[in-house]
Amino acid sequence: MKIERIELHLVNMPLVKPFETSFGREDREVHIIVKIYADGLIGYGESPVGQTPGYAYETGETAWHIQSEFLAPAIINREISDIEDFLKMTAPVRGHHFAKHGFECALWHLFSLQQNKPLYQLLGGTQKIIRSGVSVGIQKSIAELLGVIGDFLDEGYKRIKIKIKPGWDFEPVKAIREKFGDVPLMADANSAYSLQDISLFRELDPFSLMMIEQPLHYQDLTQHAQLQKQIKTPVCLDESIAGVAMAEAAIALKSCKIINIKPARVGGLTKAKQIHDLCQNNRIPVWCGGMLEMGIGRACNIALSTLPNFTLPGDVSSSKKYFHRDIINPEILFENGELTVPEEPGLGFIPDDAVIAKFTENRWVLSG
Incomplete structure (x- = not known):
């Protein structure tokens, strides 16, 4: 197919409730929606960038720059027969995974529409029902945390993940176990600790957490390996797994027992699938994390989660948890x-241009 037109939309949407992690507190998401036109079809993608370079170095400004100045010019008026063509054309751009993911997701959408198949089938997915956990940010008090968790359990979510940071770790976990018993529970540290906190991690062992996610430095593998040797709780890596090579190294070093795969973090669905396959071959379970995506990015995560080694509930929850009105229908x-995976061609959900336009605060267009 020939790429005829590319649009970028900077979409600014308020969250239903503020979401707090060890990085800080957010009350809205500002993501880039990518639209790529080819052969009478439109593919949609989403770059769920942060507003600050906390979780990753990319922000809306950096991704916008890379997409408009480098990625879009690299593919406009070009024939792209498969995703591998796109990867070769944009290979000179190192890194900038969130920016690339938005474009690649749009191209996957285009190919699924062109072939009249749901995206999950193109990826090789087999699971027809997706199980979801839910991510709970840092709350003002333990009582408030327990109330939020209780509401989500009443909605049927299969796993609870809480964000932790120094001073908000042992006591919240203890309170959850006392209140809700053996509910599947994990803790996400977002790199807030060091090996000097080994005593804390040992204190958490008796609570039988499913995992502790990214407890140490975001670029580290060796210290995570040391930590995993000294605690019973499985270590899950997130930020440290920036690509396939890092996943291979983590497995070789035994830095973790579980890996969280976020397609935006690793540069797209193709790289995410490669990491999935690597982990499957090495009997490392994976799950799909989230970046508070709007509906387009969330739909891509659903498609990815149908691959067979996604055996743990992911963070792909309902739209209403985060947004008053999402940018897709339904x-x-x-x-x-649980969610039954849509069988309609494409994303399985239809992007709503009217809602996208309502929340767009900047727009850029490149035509052939």
């Missing part, structure tokens, strides 16, 4: 913590 809705 909105994503998990019932009792």
Whole structure:
């Protein structure tokens, strides 16, 4: 197919409730929606960049620059027969995974529409029902945390993940276990600790957490390996797994027992699938994390989660958890913590241009 037109939309949407992690507190998401036109079809993608370079070095400004100055010019008026063509054309751009993911997701959408198949089938997915957990940010008090968790459990979510940071770790976990018993529970540190905190991690062992996610430095593998040797709780890596090579190294070093795969973090669905396959071959379970995506990015995560080694509930929850109105129709809705994967061609959900336009604060167009 020949790429005829590319649009970037900087979409600014308020969250239903502020979301706090060890990086800080967010009350809105500002993501880039990518539209690529080819052969009478439109493919949609999403770059779920942060507003600050906390989780990753990319922000809306950096991704916009890379997409408009480098990625779009590299493919406009070019024939692209498969995703590998796109990867070769944009290979001179190192890094900038969130920026690339938005473009690649749009191209996957185009190919699924062109072939009249749902995206998950193009990826090789086999699971027809996706189980979802839910991510709970840092709350003002333990009582408030327990109330939020209780509401999500009543909605049927299959796993609870809480964000932790120094001073908000042992006591919240203890309170959750006392209140809700053996509910599947994990803790996400977002690199907030060091090996000097080994005593804390040992204190958490008796609570039988599913995993502790990214406890140490975001670029580290060796210290995570040391930590995993000294605690019973499985270590899960997130930020440290920036690509396939890092996943290979983590497995070789035994830095973790579980890997969180986020397609935006690793540069797209293709790289995400490669990491999935690597982990499957090495019997490392994976799950799909989230970046508070709007509906387009969330739909891509759903498609990815149908691959067979996604055996743990992911963070792909209902639209209403984060947004008053999502940018797709129908909105994503998990019932009792489960979603039947859509069989319609494409994303399985239809992007709503009117809602995208309503929340767009900047727009850029490149035509052939």
